[in-house]
Amino acid sequence: MEGGGGTGAGTPANGAAVGVRIQQSRRLPDFLQSVHLKYVKLGYHYLISHLLTLCLVPIMAIVIIEASQMNPDDLRQVWLHLQYNLVSVIICSAFVVFGSTVYIMTRPRPVYLVEYSCYRPPDSLKAPLSKFMKHSRLTGDFDESSLEFQRKILERSGLGDETYFPEALHHLPPSPSMQAAREEAQQVMFGALDNLFQTTKVKPKDIGVLVVNCSLFNPTPSLTAMIVNKYKLRGNIRSFNLGGMGCSAGVIAIDLAKDMLQVHRNTYAVVVSMENITQNWYFGNKKAMLIPNCLFRVGGAAILLSNKAGEKRRAKYKLVHVVRTHKGADEKAYRCVYQEEDGSGKTGVSLSKDIMAIAGGALKTNITTLGPIVLPISEQLLFFATLVIKKFFKKNVKPYIPDFKLAFDHFCIHAGGRAVIDELEKNLQLQPVHVEASRMTLHRFGNTSSSSIWYELAYIEGKGRIRRGHRIWQIAFGSGFKCNSAVWQALRNVKPSKNSPWHDCIDRYPMNIESFNT
Structure with a gap:
């Protein structure tokens, strides 16, 4: 549940106010007003290497x-x-x-994305906004100010009435426990993996690398051990369990799997990205900790990667680039998404009032590094020329904002919340269609943490928009503070899948996007 949650609501984190309108000082900064040359050099270093x-x-x-x-x-x-x-x-x-x-x-070995699967919970776990407020009131844990705060957050969140809560939080009173958290994890992981193995016909014994990322739930034995035990994976499997890395951990897991596939030949890697809500619900009244309650929902994804040459024929995508940015050396960035106890001893994830500015700084660094790798030479020359004039000749020149629409055909922006999607659309000069997948994923499934970028890709596929050669940019934010990007290239025209979480509802979308901006 870490990372990205606070960026969605744009609310004060000091607990004093109930209003949720985004203040100007809390918006993402203009990315290119203060570009650091060292981050541009990182991108060009990649090319030179x-x-x-x-x-x-x-x-x-x-x-x-x-x-x-x-x-x-x-x-x-x-x-x-x-x-x-x-x-x-x-x-x-x-x-x-x-x-x-x-x-x-x-020469790096190519990494192919053979298939992926997004978990869709049963309809019995749906949590309409009215039910959310009713249950919050009946628990007796929240005072009137906190209930009103949550109601306003939900009204402006961009979430619809079909998102999902875990079973334990449907009970009155809620019954979070280690056993219930294990059951949620198993339902999400096994649900996605069962669908993945059934679709691809890949045998679990053929998996050579397993990476699981879940930020806030890290039991013993680990989540990877749960999967190994369930599917009887082979004894020499390379397994990794990533914890505490927030909503951007899905891209980190992909990067780790990619590195492992450079070392181990002719094998498969499975990445499972998820979050666990059951034991991480906040039952206090500190408003900085209430925002995640309103935004995070059940979800997860399983991704099958391979370096086998023969898999290129049926693979959907090829991994082109991964760019990772970590701002943890800065104290404010480190503490802007922080799990701690409130004054009453109740544990939750606290979101700093500076989270939007910090996210903007991390994003600026990330795209400045990514730009030289992916942008056409014409865009690079214009950007670099204005940057040099501004930096070395001290001219008051308006920075040239590169047109990332020339580098990417589709955008999967982490559905952390409405505000961050709004600001990215504005700062990157995107069209509504470019952020449609992010808005609709937030509405239909809520913030599913690190797996949200896969629900978004499934949405784009469900609309039949991906053609051979198209490039997809997945970008996610997370605690630490981190901003990570993954770039994929479609190897074929991708048809809508019957196993998609959008299969029976894609025709209802897009809904009125303007209604999310009120």
Whole structure:
């Protein structure tokens, strides 16, 4: 439940006020007013580090094309020349061997996204907003000020009446316990994995890498051990359990799986992204801790990755880039999403009033690093020229905002809340269609933490919008404070799936987007 929750409501975190209108000082900053060159350098460093590979590929292609156009007489002349130029033969051979060796050793193995599955809870777990308020009142834990605060948050949250709560929170009084939290985790993880294995026909024994991320629920044995036990995974599986990393941990898990697939050949990796609500409901009256109650809902996703060459034929996407930004060295960023006890000893996740500004700073760093990697050269030149003029000549030049719509066809912005989606749409100069998936996911499923970007991708697929070659940008925020991006490229036209969480409701969307901005 960490990270991203407070960015959605735009509410004061000091507990003194009930209003939820976003104040100007709490909005995301203009990303490019104070761009640091060191973050631009990070992006270009990536390109330079791959320069040798980028140069070798076209050179080898030119050599092959020229050789294919030679006739027998040309080949005979080359042979005669080589017979009497032993030094040239040795030099050319050494160059070819060296170049081929460097290329093979430095070339990253492609990582394919074969399929993914988003968990959809049963209808019995739906939590309409009216039911939420009724239950909150009947628990007797909240005073009138806190109840009114939650009501206003919900009215402006962008959530609809079909989001889901875990079973334990439907009870009166709520019955959170370790056993109930385990049951929620199992329902989410096993529900998504059962669907994934059934769809792909991949045997659990074939999985070589398993990564699970869940921020606030980390039992012993671990969540990965639950999965290993349930599906009887093999004994030498590389398993990793990521905890406490917030809503951006889904991209971190993808990055970890990618690195493991660079080391271990010819295998599959499964990533499970989720959050657990049962034991992390806040029953106090500190308003900074009440916002997550209003935004977070049950959800999770299981993703099947592979480095097998044969999987390219049926895979949906290829992983192109992962860019991670961590602002934890700054004390304010470190504490802006913080799990702690309130004055009454009740545990919750406290959201700082500075969270929007901190999220904006992390995002600015992330996209400044990502830009040189993904933007067309024309956009890079315009951006870099205005940046140099502003930095070195001290001219009062309006920064050029790169058009990321030229780099990406689809955007999956973490559905942390309405405010952050609004601000990203404005600052990146996006159109309503570009943030439609994020808004509709927030409305239908709520903030499902690290898995929200997968519900959004499923929405875009459900609309039949993804074509071969399209690029998708997944971007997520999390406690720490972190901002992480993943870039995927579609390997084929992706058709709507019957296993999608949107399968029976996609025709009802998009709903009136304007209603989320009131």
